[in-house]
Each structure stands twice: as structure tokens, then as C-alpha cells.
Amino acid sequence: MRPLPNPERAWERAAPAETLARAGIDLARAEIDLVRAEVERRIGPFPGEMEVLSGGLANVNVRVGAGRVVRVYRRDPGAASKEASLLARGWRSFRVPAVLSAGEDFLVLEHVAHGPLQDTAACGAAAGRALAEIHGVGFDRAGFLGPDLAVTWPFDDCIGALRAHVDAVLDRLAPALRDALSEPVGAFLDASAGALRGLASAPVLLHGDFKASNLHWLASGELLVLDWEFAYAGPSLMDVGQILRWSPGPEFVAAFADAYRERAPLPEGFERWAAAFDLFNLVGLLDGVEPGSRRAVDVCGRILKTVERVEEEGASSGATRRTLRQ
Template sequence: MRQGWERDRAEIALDRAALAKLLAPVFPGAAVTRFERVSGGLVNTNFKVVPGAQAAPLLLRIYQRDAAQGLKEAALIRQLGPCVPVPELFHAAENNPVTGHAYSILSWVEGRRLDALALAGEDLRSAGRALGTALANVHAAKYERFGFLGADLKIVRPIDLDRDGLLAYLDHAFAGSHGAARLGPELMASLRKFIEREGEKISPWPGAPCLVHGDCNGSNLLFRRGANGAWELAAILDWEFAFSGTPGFDFAHLLRPPLGRHSDFGEAVASSYRDSGGALPPDWRSLARITDLFAWIDVASRPDAGTNVIEDAQKFIRAIIADRPTDDK
């Protein structure tokens, strides 16, 4: 699905000298022997960089949207490293001497993206079990209330995650944006009626408020084969959208295509999640899909959203309202 989404800003072009300058705080004087731009991101620019003939590759991330989000990601990697598979963090700064953006230097993690495994028809049950354990560990970090996190991982803007909160988010996100026009009056009316009728169901999700990844889609989940042939979670990437919410936000991403086509994957995630101490309501699939409206409202309201992005937002909002599955074929 996301493979067809347009970036909302151009990637940054850097040469060897510029990359070496950015690596200098950790690898002073190192010569960049190889580098390549990493595809897949929609906002930031990422480079795979080898800082010497015998050196291990690195991931250099330039945060083009918001410096605070980059620093938040760095803080979360430090916090989660002992209990969740994440890249190793070598350096993070709120600006850089080449482009001025916040950036970080991370270990390069080898693995296959989960969405690619799903599209290839792989058996994802072992991947689901590994992911369920990791998500239980992520969601074990609790907060006093829902809200967006700052660079220090404290809540800087509280939010309400219930029927009234979803309605308020709809009004706030679409005020002064093209969101309402993109959905059209008929879909907007149906969306508002649905939230008024069903929105309160997302409130009592057990185990909340807790840390959620916020962008737990298959492109941010790397897996590799273990010694026994099972898929092992190599790393969860891209933490800049993390916030204090309900587990439903992360589970919602796992119900989107292509992962949503693999029902045994979802059941494996849920079973392992419960076995690892996570709490799921009996109707978690339905509640997660309603919760996903927060994300699709955000997507539809983005000022630079491309045609494919807007079409997917329309399609998924219609499907959630109609309580029917959505495929991206």
C-alpha cells in the first residue's frame, strides 16, 4: 500500500565529503568508502554509509520534518534498547553543519521488511509471535494520560482518545486544511455519524495510556531467519511518531494490507502479546480499526499529501465505516 505513496518533500542529496562531515562526531577523519540512499521513507532522508574499508555500515538519518521528533526517536532508542530490538544509537543532534537539520547516526540492521515478506507469501506466524512479544514490551511503558511526547519523552500536549476526542481531532485536523474537501460532503457526513455512534468504543482499551510506536507498519519492521528457520524480529525502526496512546494504534497498522490478508499472522501477534503480559479486548480487531480513523484523518489533512495518499485515505475511511475489509490490489 505505502509503496505507492508520494513523498511530501524532496530527499536531500549529499556527497561523500558532506557525509564524512556528519559522521565526524563519532568517526573523526573516516573516509566514506561507500554510500547509498535508502528508499522507503516518505519524509526524512536516510543513507546507508560505510565509513572505511573494514567498517560496519551505518544508517544516517536526516529529520526533515521536526527536530524534536528526531531527538524523541533517539531518546526512545536509548530507553527501549535493553528490551526491544532497535538499532544501536551512536549520535544524535538537533542540527548539523551541512543542512542544518536534526540527524542521527545508527547501526545498520540487516533484515527483510515485514510487508515484503507478506507480499512474497511467506508464512508469518513466527514473525507474528516475535512481534507480539516486542509490542507487549513497548506497551509496558505507561503514562498518566494520553498525549504527544517531547524530546524528553514527557507529554507536551495532552489529547483525549474517546468519542469526543476523535470528533475534536477531526475538526482540528480539517480546520484550515483541504481534508474535508478531499473526502467530500457525503463521506464527511458519514464519518461524523460513525464517530458519534461508535467512537466511544475505543476508550476502555486495557493497558492504556501507554507508549505506542505510532507508525507500526510493515516497512518499519525488519526480520531475519533464526537458527531454527523461524523469523526473528531484527529491529523496529522509525520511532518519531511515538506517543502516549492505546495499543490499538499499533495493532491497527497490522490490519492494513498486505499484513491484514494474513489472518494467522494477526492471531499469532495477539496470542504472543497476551502471553507476554499484554492485554487485548475480545474485539480488538474492531476497536483497532476504529482507532485507525485518527491516522487516516491525519493523512487526509496533510497539506502536501499526494493523489495516491488521498485515495487510500478515502478508501480506508469508507471501509472502516462500512465495517468491511480493505485490500490495495
């Protein structure tokens, strides 16, 4: 067995480490002191060591003792209450950590021992069941969610809002990335707008970051789903595109699709359309990155391959339909 493909694991800490090292700063000590201060401001002094599980501009997750994880929301403090509501929904087909306590910009969560999600049929089926249950929560309109999980900032035109986000990010990119991506991505989204709008017509609850970094496997054979801060109401294929982004094996994909379809529909050619919807996510991952960074190289390559592949598969599918009609 092998873990689900996930090049994103290599992105998170490389750039800060290089910057601090050049400045002659002990990265580990500097970060630990900073994070400990962040945590102690929320829960007070605590004895013993701590472990930084993950961290970035959006949030930091720190294990304190054997059984607690303190999750501090650096970018959007309001996401804490929204995530607490989602974790408390009583999901049936997968595990989430229990919320032990909460503050304005942090949660204290149960630590659940876990391993990486594997690229197997069993894990694919678990992911399919979980995502179908999440997508079973429907909305009258797409948009951002408030603490009570109601849409508080609706998108009048979901695809239009996503496209505006893509255009804004592309405009902010360094010239080399902008020149490489603006024309092919813009042309592809222009050509696909009608189909994407049709597939986005029934908004559902999106996890918003449904990928290998946030999906884990328990010794009990259950799926653990973490990091719900980006949840919103939108097209179901946005989440599907994330879990399929880095090309899991065919057994994983087939089991995922079969399990998902037991509770929710997937359109014909769902892999192609999920990849198309994931372009909105992928372009967002480039916001603020250095052009030569590993993240930039990986994401830019995936975007261009996705545009090429989806166009080729669409042309092939159209040719097949024309042949059958003849």
C-alpha cells in the same frame, strides 16, 4: 511465503518524481546532491557512495558506507532526542539499531541488514510480543512525549484531541475528498465516541507508526523495529490498528493476538475496535495529498471500508448478544 501486505510502499516518491520529470530535472541526481549536502552538514564530508533508504517531508534516512545510517529529522528536530531515548531502552523481545552518535536534528544509527516482514504466524507472533512489550510502558495521561519520555503536552481528553485532529484534516482536504469522507467518518466517530473513550482509558507508550514499512525480519529470526519519531502516550489499539491495517492473513493475526495476550490484554472484538482507532491515523495520512494520487485512493477506500465493516460487525455482534439474552 509473502511479505506482509503494504500498499504504502508505492506512495512515497511518485508525486515528486512526476513533478521534477515534467520540469526536465534529473530526479536522481538532484535528490542525491540535495541529500548529500544535508548529510555532510551533520557529519562532515565522507568518501564513497551513499544510499537513500527513505525520505520525505518528515525525515530522510541515508546509508553511508557499510555500517551507518544517518537519520535527519526535517520536520521536527526535537524528535531526534526522543527517538534516541527510545532506542536506548534495552528492549528484550525485538531489535532496534544502536545509536552511534547524535546531533540536534540527526542520529547516526547502526545499519542492520534486514528483509521484509512476512505474512506468517512466526512474524505475527514476533510482532505481538514486541508490541506488548512496548505497551508495557504505561502513563497516567495521554499526550506527546519529551526527550526524557515524560508526557510534556497532555491530552485532557484523548479521544476529543484525536477527533479534533480528524476534523481539522477533513476541513483542509480537497472538496472531492472532503465530500466523500466528512459525513460517514463524522457520523461513525460520533456514534462510537463512548466506546472509544472506554477503550482509551489506560494510556500506554505507542510506537505511533507500527506498520509493515517500519517492521522488518532478520536472518536470526528476530523482529527489527525502526522509526520511533512519532511515539507518544495513547490508546494501545492505535498501534494494533496500524499493523492490521492492510489485512494480513488469519495466521498472522491469530499468532499476533496470542503472543500479545501473553503480556497485555486485548478487548473482545479487538480487530473491529483497532480498525476504528486506526481511522484517526488514516485520516491524518490524507493531509496535503492530491485527490487522485495513489495514496488518496488507497486511504480513502480503506477509510470507507473500515466504517462500513465496523458498523456491520457491531450490528451483527449486538444482534447475537440480544439473541443470547432471549
